[in-house]
Amino acid sequence: MPLANTAIVLDFETTGLSPDMGDRAIEIGAVKIVDGKIVDNFQALMNPGRRVNSFIESYTGISNAMLAKAEPCEVVMQRFADFCQNFNLVAHNASFDKKFLDAEFKRINHHYQGQFACSLLLSRRISQQAPNHKLATLVEYHQLSTDGLFHRALADATMTGHLWLQQLSHIEQHCKKPLSFDAIMKLTRVPKAQIYRYLTQL
DNA sequence: TGCCAGGCCCTCTTTAGGGCCTT
Numbered sequence: 001m002p003l004a005n006t007a008i009v010l011d012f013e014t015t016g017l018s019p020d021m022g023d024r025a026i027e028i029g030a031v032k033i034v035d036g037k038i039v040d041n042f043q044a045l046m047n048p049g050r051r052v053n054s055f056i057e058s059y060t061g062i063s064n065a066m067l068a069k070a071e072p073c074e075v076v077m078q079r080f081a082d083f084c085q086n087f088n089l090v091a092h093n094a095s096f097d098k099k100f101l102d103a104e105f106k107r108i109n110h111h112y113q114g115q116f117a118c119s120l121l122l123s124r125r126i127s128q129q130a131p132n133h134k135l136a137t138l139v140e141y142h143q144l145s146t147d148g149l150f151h152r153a154l155a156d157a158t159m160t161g162h163l164w165l166q167q168l169s170h171i172e173q174h175c176k177k178p179l180s181f182d183a184i185m186k187l188t189r190v191p192k193a194q195i196y197r198y199l200t201q202l
Numbered sequence: 203t204g205c206c207a208g209g210c211c212c213t214c215t216t217t218a219g220g221g222c223c224t225t
Contacts, residue, residue: 011224012224012225013225014224014225015225016207016225017207017208017224017225018206018207018208018225019207020207020208021206021207023207023225026225055225056225059225060225091224092223092224093209093210093222093223093224094224095208095209095210095223095224096207096208096209096223096224096225097224099207099208100225118210120210120222120223120224121210124210124211124222132222132223133222133223134222134223134224135223135224151225192211
């Protein structure tokens with residue numbers, strides 16, 4: 001049973017909010033965490049085969065000129081599949097990143113086997129006093145290390161990685177033992193009002 | 203034609219609506 005402190009934390013930049021509406025990934029960033037330490041990372045722009053709008057250029061700082069020089073999504077996603085193997089995955093608001101991961105992997109006929117946990121759902125349970133649960137707010141709230149760059153894939157994935165490790169540390173203070181990835185997945189489904197009682201029973 | 207995300211989660215709820223998050 002793999003522990004929660006070994007995982008790949010990833011983040012996509014995309015052309016929009018929904019692959020079902022035709023949106024594509026334009027950048028992926030990820031950090032590999034083994035035994036609670038970041039040991040490797042992955043970052044690549046990818047050419048979605050069409051232009052992105054000015055909002056996305058402004059929001060991410062990723063221009064159409066940058067994407068024109070990038071490898072196609074299919075090439076990058078194959079390299080990412082090799083990078084992530086079957087590590088369990090983490091993202092902030094994982095439902096968003098999972099639907100893009102699933103859509104891009106489907107295009108290259110790659111079948112991912114691991115689980116996908118969400119640092120946003122975890123934060124809503126174990127940091128209920130935080131002003132809100134946006135990634136940037138939580139980085140400041142928990143005083144996590146950051147290079148000040150936001151909305152680029154590797155920067156966001158790295159910050160989410162630090163957030164994930166902070167969350168695991170906080171949880172372990174309550175249950176007094178390292179938890180499996182599966183246990184954390186279950187924890188993100190426990191009703192908020194029951195979370196601390198649940199932790200002490202683990 | 204005109205519309206267009208969607209899962210989570212709370213509440214003035216469950217025969218629903220709206221804010222929070224992600225790009």
